[in-house]
Amino acid sequence: MSINTEAAGQRRWQFPPAGRAPLTGLRVLDFSTFGPGPFATQIMADLGATVIKVEKVGGEVQRHTVPEFFRALNRGKSSLELNLKDPEDNRLCRRLAAEADVLVESFRPGAMDRLGLGAEAVAEANPALVYVSIPPFAQSGAGSGEQGHETQFNARSGAFVDPGGAMHEPPPAPFSDLGSGAFAVIGTLAALGQGDRHATRVGVPVLGAAVSFMFMRLLRELNADTTVDRPWRSEPAAGPFPTGGNGFIAFSAVDPKAWGALVELLDEPRLRAPEFADYASRQQRIPEVNALITARLAADSQERWLERFRAADIPVAPANRAQDVFEDPFVQALGILERHPAPHVRLPINGIPSVTNIHPPELDDCGAAVREHGWHALESR
Template sequence: MSSRNGPLSGFTVLSLAEQYPGPYATLLMADMGADVVVVERPAGGDPARQFPAFHESLNRNKRSVAVDLKSPDGREALLRLARTADVLLEGYRPGTMDRLGLGPEVLREANPRLVIASVSGFGQDGPYRNRPAHDLSYQAAAGMLHELAADRRTGPVSTLAIGDVSSGMFAAVGVLAALLRRGQTGEGGYVDVSMTDGLVSWMTTQLVPVLNCDAAAGFQHEPGYGVFRTSDGLLSLSVAHEDWFWTPMCAVLGMDDVAGLRASDRIARKDELRERIATVLATRSRDEWVAVLDQAGVPMGPVLDLEEVADDPHVKDRGLLVEVPADHRRPARRHVRQPLVFDGAGPGPSRHVPDVGEHTREVLGAIGYADDELERLLASGAVAEPAPRRPAS
């Protein structure tokens, strides 16, 4: 399924969000058919463009207009765009849009049906609202590093920006919920998306026991739940609390003497049992263990590097990797589509990442700017367009 006939076809989204969370949210919406117009600063655009592949991965399938929001003409252009849009998503620090004269009240006056979403680190209010931080610090504030805190130790942390990705998903969910409500009431709305709030929500199964002085679930301490070395790689086992998975695993690994242990007994002996599992798994290759454990119905998976993910037969069969064909300006490029499947088809990108301001004339012309107005705005620097690019070879 092309994004052009996806479930969000017909909706226009203005994105003033840079870097990671907002672009990921609008990536999901663009792949599902929304016309996402990225409003970028004329001088360089999104700062993430200094990392071209990173930026491309989040901004393919969108259009770009370059507008100086600090100029009166630039702000007027943004307001005129907002009058024809369904959604405006921004990722500035709290208060920035108000200082620009483009706060929610001004935007809603221009378009009462507009859904506005703000993505920030700590939300639009609260004592931390203006605190600068990046993803790791949001994880720390949400308790995601609680095991390090409990042991008073430092250690390796995930290189995946979990707060960025999760807040992008929450932003998309919030926007879609507000659009659904608009369909019932005719009025837009304002969605406040906090990266930290989203991570606290993701910690619900670990926080609720603490809040109520209850025992936490112990499956993460199961000896058969973890990453183990094989003779040539790494293998994950995900035997949690289920005895019916532990028993066949023990049969495959030659550990029949402990196959009848219940979960509480396994956890009590976790160090001993984990060492036994590790010793056995180290005797054969990763792919050999995958074959026999899969045959036995044991939950597991090979630990893949990124090249292996790109070549994985299941990933390919699900159509997660798609190619945007070459056009007169760019060569063909491969991308990861959004993950949802609608009526048997997964909509994905159909256009390349735009240059800064590549669609300035096209987008502003479509909302009523005459050619002489555009020339004046371009000459003044209120808007911009890219220099001509050589065709792709």
């Protein structure tokens, strides 16, 4: 994430007084698509910002291809269909940008410049704007002109390949997309909090988020002995394991206390062998350790093992299916995941006033009013 200050300007927006949503009154103009940018602006909207989502004529692709994702990432925003190459629509965009507090875009570097909506051009009319770019790769140099999606970010960050060099399926969650969106919010808040009120350019390449989240695993594997046949699991006695029946439990017994409790609980003599006494030794024998644990867990049900692991104070959880997550009492206690009026998740943050918009806008919601009155059309919403 890079933050560069440019020409000085007087920022109109200020953090509101206590008791109001933290981003109340913040005007965010959102040109982004798919996951990273919309996730960032959804967080801002949930914290009280007013967001105008600029979509191409016919609507963003994901509105039609994966509508459930679109609804989840664009709740409570006002959408506006525009052809950015049309002179009239382009002028409207420039007018909205001139009055915005934050602009978010996720095009390849140079695309907004060619439309006359690049950071330097917009700063001339709005020298206090926080201009947030979420490109696939770096702003310049290798990859700057290429397209990218979650698959490419996972591949370049090392997420597909295990320590032994075998290839695996992609991670089950789009950590690159969502991670870059979260970093974009952090950068935006940092820029808004700058006392000098200068115009700010925030850059958050999606690949950068992927590498950041992969960093700890990369460190672990960097000096690993590649002659050892290592499975996909990079730790012994950690992760999901099958139990008797159809259920799985997921636990972590990597520290000495938890490992000792696990050995006592499973009562498997071979796990007491000297070659399993310390973590480094077990790390060299992951398949053997996990096979012994798996064989022992087959003797009883998921429910019984969960009770025993908890009683032994070993971190454990059921390996939930999607429908189980909504019913999990630990998840329900968070109070963030809901089914109605459509499945959605609230911000997992407590202690500050926030809002959660749960109704997605209709196509071109308030579009006519915004075209005529700009941001003023949304002031009463």
